[in-house]
Amino acid sequence: MSVTSIILSTGSYLPERILTNAELEKMVDTTDEWITQRSGIKQRHIAAENETTGDMAVKAARKAMEAANLSPDDIDGVIVATTTPDRTFPSVAVKVQGDLDIKPGLAFDVQAVCTGFVYALTVADNFIKMGQAKNILVIGAEKMSSVVDWTDRTTCVLFADGAGAVVLQAKENNDGLKGQGIHSTHLYANGKQREMLQTSGGVSSTGDNGTIEMQGREVFKYAVSYMSEVVGEVLEHNNITPDAIDWLVPHQANIRIIESTAKKLHMSMDQVVVTVDHHGNTSAASIPLALDEAVRDGKIKRDQMLLIEAMGGGLTWGAALVRF
Numbered sequence: 393m394s395v396t397s398i399i400l401s402t403g404s405y406l407p408e409r410i411l412t413n414a415e416l417e418k419m420v421d422t423t424d425e426w427i428t429q430r431s432g433i434k435q436r437h438i439a440a441e442n443e444t445t446g447d448m449a450v451k452a453a454r455k456a457m458e459a460a461n462l463s464p465d466d467i468d469g470v471i472v473a474t475t476t477p478d479r480t481f482p483s484v485a486v487k488v489q490g491d492l493d494i495k496p497g498l499a500f501d502v503q504a505v506c507t508g509f510v511y512a513l514t515v516a517d518n519f520i521k522m523g524q525a526k527n528i529l530v531i532g533a534e535k536m537s538s539v540v541d542w543t544d545r546t547t548c549v550l551f552a553d554g555a556g557a558v559v560l561q562a563k564e565n566n567d568g569l570k571g572q573g574i575h576s577t578h579l580y581a582n583g584k585q586r587e588m589l590q591t592s593g594g595v596s597s598t599g600d601n602g603t604i605e606m607q608g609r610e611v612f613k614y615a616v617s618y619m620s621e622v623v624g625e626v627l628e629h630n631n632i633t634p635d636a637i638d639w640l641v642p643h644q645a646n647i648r649i650i651e652s653t654a655k656k657l658h659m660s661m662d663q664v665v666v667t668v669d670h671h672g673n674t675s676a677a678s679i680p681l682a683l684d685e686a687v688r689d690g691k692i693k694r695d696q697m698l699l700i701e702a703m704g705g706g707l708t709w710g711a712a713l714v715r716f
């Protein structure tokens with residue numbers, strides 16, 4: 393008998409304001425054609441000035457809890473993946489816990505930039521497998537617009553805001569890979585590559601948040617090779633072939649990176665959840681946002697096998713094999 397963590401429910405929130413490529417053409421020297429060809433992005437959501445990452449995280453978490461039909465007293469922990477917290481401290485997770493009247497329990501943030509959700513999912517899964525929690529809210533939430541230099545055309549056309557959440561629940565599984573749950577997680581970082589994608593400042597260096605600095609071409613190159621390596625590792629570790637996977641749920645940074653990972657897996661793009669065209673790159677929020685959209689659209693169904701993967705600043709990267 394072994395305990396696994398199942399994704400009991402999903403929820404998400406996108407800010408009201410939509411920023412189109414046409415509007416960006418008026419802000420910086422760019423074109424809809426360039427943005428679409430290089431990234432696949434057509435539009436993205438941008439939070440209101442007074443709307444914080446925590447506000448978005450609360451809304452996404454509330455939807456996931458409603459879908460799970462759980463009360464605040466059922467939640468043992470809150471883990472938020474974010475790189476754009478409301479404040480330096482306390483965490484976004486404690487805001488979610490407080491605002492949703494969740495009982496005292498573990499609550500903290502995880503920071504692994506765009507790989508943040510895969511890291512948070514792994515941490516929560518381990519708490520559950522150790523028997524230290526039964527139900528954990530795992531959230532990815534970002535206000536990337538607050539760290540974008542809106543005069544830098546190489547980055548401002550890519551990033552966006554939003555939040556996604558899942559409730560992970562402990563469940564016995566005696567069916568191996570046939571049973572629902574998180575079957576394996578794989579996390580990596582290479583700190584020697586941290587300057588490839590970073591903010592220009594921070595609390596203990598410049599005293600401000602800084603804005604995004606990215607060596608786009610280099611990051612792209614490593615994203616393609618790390619994603620290819622890590623999905624290969626997931627297959628090997630679980631002793632499966634790509635035909636065992638129903639859906640690829642990738643971090644939504646760039647359609648070309650997503651297509652190259654699908655190609656490596658010999659998967660048709662019909663089996664890939666793509667939201668980058670209308671969500672942009674929402675960093676740690678992108679996977680739970682994509683997951684929620686695909687679940688609510690009826691694309692992803694119960695008992696299907698999902699391969700989740702992400703790559704981001706650090707550089708960090710990771711993947712998870714999950715039977716939904």
Ligand code: ACO
Binds near residue numbers: 426430546547649
């Ligand atoms: N509009 C028009 N032209 C532009 C724009 C723009 N918005 N931005 C850059 N250009 C120009 C460049 O100046 C360059 O011109 P030059 O040839 O005269 O020098 C040309 O377009 C090509 O630029 P590249 O950077 O080589 O373009 P590339 O094809 O690499 O695409 C992109 C750029 C979209 C950023 C791509 O490199 C990419 O997606 N990189 C990875 C991003 C990523 O995945 N990040 C990881 C996650 S994010 C996180 O963790 C926070």
